[in-house]
Amino acid sequence: GGIITQTPKFLIGQEGQKLTLKCQQNFNHDTMYWYRQDSGKGLRLIYYSITENDLQKGDLSEGYDASREKKSSFSLTVTSAQKNEMAVFLCASSIIQGAIAEQFFGPGTRLTVL
């Protein structure tokens, strides 16, 4: 089995601050994802990366940057934190089998902006 590690677990930032979240997976999966989870809104895709050095925008990419440094790691940057913002950011990975593959999720990074 494998594991997805997200750091930090909790992130407290200031309004306007640039914040970086990190994700590591040891499944040797090709594809990695970043989702934002807000209470009552489900998960929304921010960025995904089909393979190393690839980057694709999701439905919620504005205000974020991402970087797939190597196959096992995928970082997300909040370019300017919004005051009173609270959300959980979930990283996931999957292999590509046609268009069908279950996604494996990390435990999340909980962001609070003061």
Place this chain on the structure above:
Amino acid sequence: TQTVSQSDAHVTVFEGDSVELRCNYSYGGSIYLSWYIQHHGRGLQFLLKYYSGNPVVQGVNGFEAEFSKSDSSFHLRKASVHWSDSAVYFCAVSAWGAGNKLTFGIGTRVLVRP
């Protein structure tokens, strides 16, 4: 564009009861459907999936789901719930060729009472 709807935000059942969680989708082409579970403070875990064949699919821990093309539905069921089934359940859809991008519903929170 595919959409997914989970009509029940909260469901409360007693231990040993059966439960059905509703999921409806809209998309005109071939579709891949799945259910995920999220326990409090954790990432999502895959339960089961459907893309073709027998419309009733079995998942982990006694969960099953039934696909209905005529109803555009993929409802999740369990015959006898356990307290550990208390969690949020997400239905997700992906269109074929969409690069394994999942669109999630807003989730149904299930509370199992003793």
